[in-house]
Amino acid sequence: MLRPPATFATARLGARLPTADDAPAVFASYANDPEVTRYLAWRAYERVEPLAACLREAAANWEQRDAHLPRTWLLCLKGTATPIGSIGVTLEGNGHAMFGYVLAKKFWGRGMAAEVLTYLVDWALAQPSLYRAYAYCDVENLTSARVMEKAGMLREGILRRWHVAPTLGPEPRDCIVCAKVR
Ligand SMILES: CC(C)(COP(=O)(O)OP(=O)(O)OC[C@H]1O[C@@H](n2cnc3c(N)ncnc32)[C@H](O)[C@@H]1OP(=O)(O)O)[C@@H](O)C(=O)NCCC(=O)NCCS
Secondary structure, X not given: OOOOOOOEEOOOEEEEOOOHHHHHHHHHHHHOOOOOOOOOOOOOOOOHHHHHHHHHHHHHHXXXXXXXXXXXXXXXEOOOOOEEEEEEEEEOOOOEEEEEEXXXXXXXXXXXXXXXXXXXXXXHHXXXXXXXXXXXXXOOOHHHHHHHHHOOOEEEEEEEEEEOOOOOOOOOEEEEEEEEEO
C-alpha cells in the first residue's frame, strides 16, 4: 500500500501529523477565521471541541489501512511545533492524488502554500502508481488557482456547481480544476 511520508520538510516549513491536542493552537491560528474558510468546504469553528474531534479523525486516518482516506499534515515554521496551516492529500486509488491546503492569514503572500504543494506534487508524481496530481478551488479563489500553477499544475477547466462553500451560502459553486500529470 502506498503511504505518504508521515513528516517532511521544505525550505521554510515542517509538516507533521495532527493530534487532537493541536486543536487550541489550530483554532487560534486559522480554523476560527471566516476569511480563511471563505471558499472552503467547512465553516470557521466557533468552539475548540469539534475541531479537536476533526483533528482526532484526521490523525486516525493515518492509522487506517484504507489508502483512500485523506492524509492530513499540520504545517509549522521549521524549528517550531506551532501549526500555521495544513495540507492534505487523498489517494483516490485510480492513479489520482487530490490536494487541499490552508494557511493562517498572517502567512499569506509569502509563497509558502506553493512551496509545500510543489513538494507534495513532486512526491506524488515520483510514485510509480500515481500519474495525476490535481486540486480544485472556487472560481473566485484566484490566489489558490495561482498556487496550483506555481506548483506546476495546468488549469484544465471549470467544474460547474462542484462544491458548497458554507461560509458563502448553500448553493453549489463552480470550481477551477488544475492538474500536473506524467
Ligand atoms: C490559498 C492560500 C493557501 C495561498 O497561500 P499563499 O502562501 O499566500 O500563496 P502563495 O504566496 O504561494 O501564492 C499566492 C499567489 O497568488 C497570487 N495572487 C494573490 N491574489 C491574487 C488574485 N486576486 N488574483 C490572482 N493571483 C493572486 C499572488 O500574487 C501569488 O502569486 P505570485 O507568487 O506569482 O505573485 C491562502 O491564501 C489560504 O490559506 N487561503 C484560505 C484557504 C484556501 O482558500 N485554501 C485553498 C482552497 S482550494
